[in-house]
Amino acid sequence: MTETSAQPEGTPAPRTRIQRRKREAILEAGLTVFSQEGFRGATLDRIAAEAGLSKPNLLYYFPSKEAIHTELLTGLLHTWLDPLRALDPAGDPLAELLGYVRRKLLLARDYPRESRLFANEILQGAPRMRPALEGELRALVEEYATVIKGWIDAGHIAPIDPVHLIFSIWALTQHFADFEVQVRAVLGSEDPFEGAEAHLDTVFRRILRPDADGPRTSA
Structure with a gap:
């Protein structure tokens, strides 16, 4: 029997291992379905079937598909x-x-469903993510844009x-995650990530080296 006497009033009881496993199964299923x-x-019927649960069982853990989607996006x-x-810096x-560049490419390789989930949300106008995009994301981009500007000003x-x-x-x-079907259709059996890393390294190295030719615009 689970001990609850030490639980502060108003605090939810800890989830059991079975509850955690079912929540994880629902989120995993939701990720697959939403990304497709x-x-x-x-x-909800499709997500429940993918998770191997009944719809009422799924609704015990998440009250709506919006709740599943939001939790996935928050973690993503x-x-x-x-x-x-x-x-x-x-x-x-x-x-x-x-x-x-390499870390972002590996993220696309290892988390293609997550990338497509994010892309689908953006294409729909980011109704569930706009506050995070305009808050946390914007602040982080501004912070590191300032770092990059400092490197530019120093001539690095x-x-x-x-x-x-x-x-x-x-x-x-x-692109390699969001347009995976197109990429693999063109390349056939070739692993797109084997050549992509070297190609992108070359592209950005040429763009960023201090003696690079061509017009540039500094922010």
Whole structure:
């Protein structure tokens, strides 16, 4: 029997191992369904079937598909921002930025469903994520854009708009997850990530090296 006497009044009882396992199964199923069907196309019946649960059992843990979707997106945002947070302002600028490109590419490789979930939310106008995008995401981008601007001013990397540089890194790495079907259709049996890492390293190295030719715009 679970002890509850030491539980502070008003505090929910800790979840049992079975409850945690079922919640994880629902979130895993929701991730699969949402990434395939989008929010509008997903149904609780489909998520429950994917999780191997009855719909009433699912509703015991989550009151709606909105609740599942929101919890997935909340966890995803932190995962998505971690590679940028790992950028070291005291490190070698070019190495740090190339490392960020690689981390984002590996995220696209290892978490393609999460990437498509995020992309679907953005394409729908971010109804459930807009506050986080305009708050936490914007603040983090501004913080690291300032770091990149400092590297530019010190002559460590070529003049370039820091925010649009970050946008470009997002676009060129997440493409491999969001358009995975297209990428694999073109490449056939070739692993897209084997060549992508070397290609993106070359692209950004040429853009960012201090002696790079061509017009640049500094923020």
